[in-house]
Amino acid sequence: MSTSAAPQFVGQHLGKFVADAKLADIPKAVQHEAKRSLLNFIGGAIGVARFPAVESAFKVLNRFSGPRTATLMGRSERMDALSASFINSVSSNFLDYDDTHLNTVIHPTAPVAPALFALAEENGASGADLLLAFILGGEIECRIGNSVSPGHYDGGWHITATCGVFGAAAAAAKLMKLSPQQIWDALGIAASEASGIVENLPSAAKNVGVGNAARNGLFAALMAQEGYAAAPAAIEGKNGWARATGHGPVLAEILGDLGTRWEIAKNTYKPYPCGIVMHSVIDASLELRDKHGLTPQDVEHIIVRGDALLLARGDRAVHNERDGRVSIHHSVAAPLLWGKAGVAEFSEDHVMHPDAKALREKVKAEVDASMPRGSARVIARTRKGATVEATVLHARGSLENPLSDKDIEAKVRELAAMNGGRFDVDRIIAMAWDLDRLPNAGELARLTAA
């Protein structure tokens, strides 16, 4: 496996690309999107860090932790770098409130960022180096994801976990300054670690898949550093990962325009902790309340119109919190009742509140083939016989209507408040925007401790 000749294998190309990449060659807009991803990630990790599911994972790994070099974001305890990677990944992705690469539905940051912060706390890597490693890791997971999409997810693979491990391996390998050959090997080792299934998404087992992606990606890089090799074509070979999973890989999606097309620049952030296709319903309902003064008491009935996907995902009976997160009806009720649709408004006590149940019963969803994907129209008939309506073509947080930097800051503040601990959120935010000038990225990780 010599890397001196022209690369022949996917991992060889990627190993060279990652090893050679410099932050100065990456457009400032891409760098800024990466900072937004990292800040959004930190918010999610802090917000969820004391949830029971994180508590349980903590209890298990705490028994086995080695030297406690790494911060558990949003918590007061520390753990070894491998275990902290698992826990921080679980926290940040738990609510599916993290970022989304829309073409693949990968949540790019949860598997990739945790290993980088854990490594930086050990080796004092600079913010610029961490930013670069994150961009490269995110790029590789999304490109490998593109190369097997849409068959991969549709076929039952939880793509955030299965492709995340490649991103984590590449990112960790970069921050560890591994050679092109070692990065190639780390990616090949990751191909033997990629796992996670869609069937488990409504259960806690989802978190194990995502946490393992982060932990095992770092592990792959560490093993490659110690000389562990992998097959040259572990990703694309006849008996390699992609063909074993049954989908792709379309090589041009991985290798085309490397260094000029940046997938991580297409990252998006959710303003609401619920199914992404519900977001336009929420926006339209907020508009009815805030611009038209519609109150729950006014409502005679409400019709929501959207495309077939919206109805397929969201037209359902609501029995619990989980149903609420993918309910068209609750996505109308919550904004009208409480004026917002945050973590609290999608929690069990809000979803099962009698007022929410009563209002949901007045909502009906209808397919409208003229509505484009991702849009929604909410039409309210009032008790006084009036009709008010609002139409949203591009929900807040979509590529066309992205969250502003201030929106992301507000989201981080909301999540940090949810934790209950005290955090210097102003300083976290300032440090994230200034990441490329931070001498030691471990400082940012330590600021997130409760």
Added chain:
Amino acid sequence: MSTSAAPQFVGQHLGKFVADAKLADIPKAVQHEAKRSLLNFIGGAIGVARFPAVESAFKVLNRFSGPRTATLMGRSERMDALSASFINSVSSNFLDYDDTHLNTVIHPTAPVAPALFALAEENGASGADLLLAFILGGEIECRIGNSVSPGHYDGGWHITATCGVFGAAAAAAKLMKLSPQQIWDALGIAASEASGIVENLPSAAKNVGVGNAARNGLFAALMAQEGYAAAPAAIEGKNGWARATGHGPVLAEILGDLGTRWEIAKNTYKPYPCGIVMHSVIDASLELRDKHGLTPQDVEHIIVRGDALLLARGDRAVHNERDGRVSIHHSVAAPLLWGKAGVAEFSEDHVMHPDAKALREKVKAEVDASMPRGSARVIARTRKGATVEATVLHARGSLENPLSDKDIEAKVRELAAMNGGRFDVDRIIAMAWDLDRLPNAGELARLTAA
């Protein structure tokens, strides 16, 4: 997910089966086969424990080890239970000299036994309990393997790793006395951890897949114990593990005759550390030497006849140790030159020895459609013009011609000697045969320390 009604899901059936199983209900012959598996496993783990690949894995995990409660077999250091499970699994499987469940080509013991010994060192579980848990874990990995075979391995999945994680989860869960529901959840979590690809088999990345199966299986049980749940149909569901991999599952292979058909009773052990289809070639060559007095100097040329599979696997140029392990020609040369075909005779210096090269050049392989699968005929033409031949229908170590208990003991002694450290092999062997009467199975693990 109530387990009070009749089971509906695969994991639910298996959870109940594993939780209810008692050693007294398992035939003595099955128990004895399990002891043979465990003894064979211990030999492999000790023998390889100081190889560079194990050394590298040790260096990586040593940095992150928590409380060092578990023995690394064949070494003087100890590690936490999760890390020791990884390392002992890698050692025991490294040479592919471990056991084989022929229908699936799973190496059953490497992923399952390590977690059990590590747990026993912590909780003082009895030998009888460890034996029972091992039988159940081996049973479940082989049954799940059967349910996706032969498509799974042929499609690129390294079945020892992908199915091993289910076996490790079930076995660990049993030794931890988890409830039927928790075992069901542990298996479902394992479904989100199953990984490992055939493309990586000729590389060190193979070891990561196998080691992770052991480590992650134990992790799944630990998470289930802390309340982590999985989807009810994580194994067989529409978006579950088996369908995502593209093969099966044939449910009758998993659930048929549970408790009466024992797959682990079909385990086999290799007398030679090389490709299993080469074994009849070695036996025939040993017969020519030992019964007919054939020496390398006598040989004019040699013809090996076998079925198409033997030729497909073994008729190749030999450039290194790895080729030697799957070479028909070296499987003739080694026994004739050195009178045996052990680890030394398949090492790089023996495979590349000029005498071996010269003798291999005199060997020619031919397909003979009349030869049954697994058989070989070796026909030598001597310089004096005589012809001697030997035919082996069932190689040593096959189901029809199994290694005796004494053969397995001798194999363990050979492997322990390879390690270079000092071991009380007599006591290890005696304790393994008496496992069901051992008050604390951790004692056996500790005896394997160097």
